[in-house]
Amino acid sequence: MTILVTGGLGYIGSHTVVELLNNDFEVVIVDDLSHSEKFILNNIEEITGKKPIFYPFDLKRKELLHQVFEAHKIEGCINFAAYKAVGESQVKPVDYYENNLFTLINILQEFKEREISNFIFSSSCTVYGQADVMPIDENTPLKLPESVYGKTKQMGEEILIDFAKAYHRKITLLRYFNPIGAHPSAKLGELPIGIPNNLVPYVMQTASGIREKLSVWGDDYPTEDGTAVRDYIYVVDLAKAHVAALRKLIENQSEEAVIDIYNLGTGKGSSVLEVVKAFETANNVEVPYQICARREGDITIAYANPGKAEKELGWKSETSLEESLRTTWEWQKYLNSRN
Ligand code: WQD
16 A cells, blocks of 8 residues: 655654555655755665655645656555744744645645545644643643644644545544654654754754753743653654554545544653753763743643553553663764764
């Protein structure tokens, strides 16, 4: 079965492509390389012994996307392609709405015309905003996200729900908590462009001397050590959840609309300082940091109740924070060796 993976050379996309290939799916990648590099494709082949078909273009180019659907019997899609920098989305809202929504709609136009189902959407726990109750399950009420990035994820979910209902198709919304880590081969990982927005890549670059010190955004939160708490999930565990979700969709022979929604996290919260200390312990390195003011738009705490995914997908995130952070450091050393 051939699966279209948009953003398939990106961080989560590339790890998911490896798991799809290891499970004997055929994979067609469309990636504009705006947040990735071509060597990732070669590394996917090194890891799996298989080379996915790759088209380097922007999904806003609907005429090129049409040709891909003409050339391949696409029977499902995992849609990762999106801009994802929360801060950047605040200063470039139109670019974010255009990119994150037009690309999705272009794919859905092809799905609609060709009666294709099995659409998996890369969503985010950000759609919950600051949830009132922890852990966060799929019945937790959504709140309008603070960031434009988060709004594009919530709007994307709404578009897909309407698509599924109107055309009786099968979709899955996967709401990631905080993906971290790298492939055990150290040949895939997060490739931050410029100054990393997210915590773990910044920690990785600080330990490597690329950044002078980590700014800890706020230690006055109502948490145990005053720093904000998140649910850090190992990227390979997250990738495996995509294959489990895809299999469930494929096996569901319903003629009616299918709308599956899963929170993908470990179920455990870790503070910023706990992540810093775990990275130092796991890798026997130092991460110099300074406490700074809170970052605009950040929430205090978010961690998942992964029970629904465990029950319905037979999936559970098994990798510890320290093990995940060990893979991050191995990846940074691989990147250092390439430069
Ligand atoms: C985590 C914690 C920061 C950097 C966002 C999106 C989510 C997903 C992941 C895309 C926060 C603190 C961070 C730093 C810090 N999007 N921090 N110093 O904001 O929870 O989630 O990114 O994949 O949809 O909402 O992740 O890693 O940016 O921040 O203190 O240099 O680390 O304040 O408390 P976040 P993050």
